[in-house]
Amino acid sequence: MSNAERLTFVVPGDDPPQLQGSAHADRLAPHGDLVMHTDRPASYEEKIERVSNADIIVNTRGAIDWPGEALRALPKLRMITTCSIGTDMIDLAAASELGIVVSNQPGRTAPSVAEHMFGLMFAVAKRAAYQTTELKAGRWGRVINIYLQGKTLGIIGTGNVGAEIARLANAFGMNVIAWTFNPSDERGRRLGVEYVELDELLSRSDVVSLNVASSDETRGMIGQRELGLMKEEAILVNGARGDIVDTDALVSALNAGGLAGAAVDVFDVEPISPDNPLLTCDQVVLTPHMADMTPEGIEALNEGAVDNILAYLSGAPQNVVTS
Numbered sequence: 413m414s415n416a417e418r419l420t421f422v423v424p425g426d427d428p429p430q431l432q433g434s435a436h437a438d439r440l441a442p443h444g445d446l447v448m449h450t451d452r453p454a455s456y457e458e459k460i461e462r463v464s465n466a467d468i469i470v471n472t473r474g475a476i477d478w479p480g481e482a483l484r485a486l487p488k489l490r491m492i493t494t495c496s497i498g499t500d501m502i503d504l505a506a507a508s509e510l511g512i513v514v515s516n517q518p519g520r521t522a523p524s525v526a527e528h529m530f531g532l533m534f535a536v537a538k539r540a541a542y543q544t545t546e547l548k549a550g551r552w553g554r555v556i557n558i559y560l561q562g563k564t565l566g567i568i569g570t571g572n573v574g575a576e577i578a579r580l581a582n583a584f585g586m587n588v589i590a591w592t593f594n595p596s597d598e599r600g601r602r603l604g605v606e607y608v609e610l611d612e613l614l615s616r617s618d619v620v621s622l623n624v625a626s627s628d629e630t631r632g633m634i635g636q637r638e639l640g641l642m643k644e645e646a647i648l649v650n651g652a653r654g655d656i657v658d659t660d661a662l663v664s665a666l667n668a669g670g671l672a673g674a675a676v677d678v679f680d681v682e683p684i685s686p687d688n689p690l691l692t693c694d695q696v697v698l699t700p701h702m703a704d705m706t707p708e709g710i711e712a713l714n715e716g717a718v719d720n721i722l723a724y725l726s727g728a729p730q731n732v733v734t735s
Contacts, residue, residue, distance in 0.1 A: 419444030422466035480506030493720040515720040519572030521704035526576035528703035529651040532675035566617030569624035614641040626653035636661040654680040
């Protein structure tokens with residue numbers, strides 16, 4: 413693209429608004445026009461219409477999906493930058509085929525995400541949501557909570573977020589074990605974790621934290637068998653993606669007393685379906701895929717998205733996940 417060419421940058425859906433009013437959005441002004449939509453498109457057709465004139469899409473917190481069919485309907489599109497680490501909402505193979513550059517933001521909000529998931533772990537362990545519901549209903553019935561210091565935290569996936577969770581857990585006084593696709597003694601020493609096989613992690617851990625990307629290798633990796641290996645007094649924390657866990661199996665384990673509780677920030681369908689069975693479980697804490705939604709996290713993602721665009725326009729794209 414020529415630097416003299418006036419471009420169109422489109423945010424197809426953003427609720428709550430993220431780039432709106434941001435100083436980082438002003439950095440795009442010399443290069444083109446920013447078109448923002450502050451609600452999710454109501455249909456596939458509306459989604460395509462919103463970005464039909466886009467040279468670059470800024471996929472913010474709406475986490476709108478871009479399957480191959482949608483990308484092929486956008487012949488003008490040249491780039492997508494995410495406001496996230498994950499790229500599972502984009503058909504990367506189709507984007508590569510069409511010459512669309514996709515850039516993400518690896519590790520940029522890892523501290524915010526790790527802190528959120530650590531907080532959810534505490535909320536489940538201390539029965540905060542359950543006890544709040546009980547008190548609001550006028551019931552003074554107390555449930556024994558869980559002491560976490562000295563307990564074992566098993567981290568599945570030790571990328572940027574998993575590494576930060578390990579740091580927090582070690583500082584708090586938990587014993588940390590971990591599983592990853594490519595473990596090494598050096599990385600284990602650096603993170604303060606002991607790498608073990610997945611089944612061993614599940615059976616030893618008092619808390620299991622999921623922090624892997626969604627892929628063919630990880631989808632459905634925690635199902636009935638894996639949940640059955642966990643202690644009955646254990647907690648499952650999912651800050652990865654909804655499809656990493658078999659939701660029905662998790663609900664069955666919770667309802668049968670096979671787990672002490674679960675904390676979930678990600679779901680199979682987002683926004684969460686009103687008939688999602690997790691909504692009927694007592695010992696769960698749920699948040700709407702918002703682990704990095706702090707003022708600091710939003711500012712970092714705004715900056716990163718604009719940095720990705722400007723790098724692309726300069727001819728030196730960064731954080732590229734397409735081939």
